Amino acid sequence: MLKTYRGSCHCGAVTFEADLDLTQSSYRCNCSICRRTRFWPAIAKPENFRLLTGESELTQYLFNNKKNHHYFCKHCGVRSFGVGNETPIGKMYGVNLGCLINVTDEELSKVPITYVDGLHDKWQSAPEFFSHL
Template identity: 50%
Template sequence: MSLKKYTGSCHCGAVRYEADLDLSAGTSRCNCSFCRKVRNWSIIVKPESFHLLSGEESLNFYEFNTKSSKHHFCKNCGVRTFSKGYIEEIGGAFVSVAISTLDNADLKDIIEAPVWYADGLHNNWQNQPAEIRHL
């Protein structure tokens, strides 16, 4: 357990956030229709561990299908920094922080972070899909 305070941002810098994360506790990739297209790699935390510092006015979000998540992106540069949602199977309300948008994480912490591949395509979050190389 090594909870650290991280900051992150979109590419143009309008959207900035801070989040208390423990990268060693695990990160996730997923094979659902959305995660596959954006090659999502994220870490899921409780909403109270995430704080938007700036850029509220620059954010838009995309929702689809079950509307279980709002995928926020910067209207200026298009970079997705986080998603917010509610999925009972993973413990209710959550924020999914895009690891690629962290600004002050040690590369070592990122490459050593365990990755859980979720079979989101089949709403089978507790199990890994048979194929993960394309994710």
Template identity: 55%
Template sequence: MKTYHGSCHCGAVRFEADIDLSQGTLRCNCSICTKVRFWPAIVQPSAFRLVSGEADLTIYQFLTKRDKHLFCRHCGVRSFGIGSSPRWGEFYAVNVTCLDDVTAAELIDAPITYLDGRNDNWETPPDEVRHL
């Protein structure tokens, strides 16, 4: 477990998160994850701390409106999201590409689990993942 510091592109939104990247990251083929190239690590709410920028966040929700897709209203970067699922309960999905102090080696070594969100089949990976 390591405490990472992250931010959006303009720096208005800043956060800290306790993440064990060896436990893995996700890549999903659902419409929003594919379009924004979202690459999250899942953390429990107690492991996430918003340091600054709450007023600078905008929320986008669709379909069930269960998950909150947050982005900076200035630069548009999606640093993290908030969700709920049977697998993880309440969670934060931290975009690992927004971690300011993560190394390339840590990202390369982080295992990736592929999710078939496009077909609402969260237990089986999609047939094709090379584009994710």
């Protein structure tokens, strides 16, 4: 069931709302950027994500095929969300669960996680080792 969550970067310059179903899987990936930033996203369809403040405070990072857009706050460096443009469900927002304000530790502890091997472009498979992700 969808629930509206509020979130922000660390300094609060970027704020957003997202309608998320935290009974659905979140993702942990071993690709170069997710591993380095410890990104833990839940998925929101475009109509379920609202950037409230701070659009001008974001910087965008693109690499490799430039299909996924990685956004960071210019001030504190936190990656609150990203946009996947060519995914199995079409365009989607990856909302960083660590940036949600009105979520409890108990709720987070129950969020299912799917591990993906983005490092080897095996998006339908878990990497051999993933407990560190």
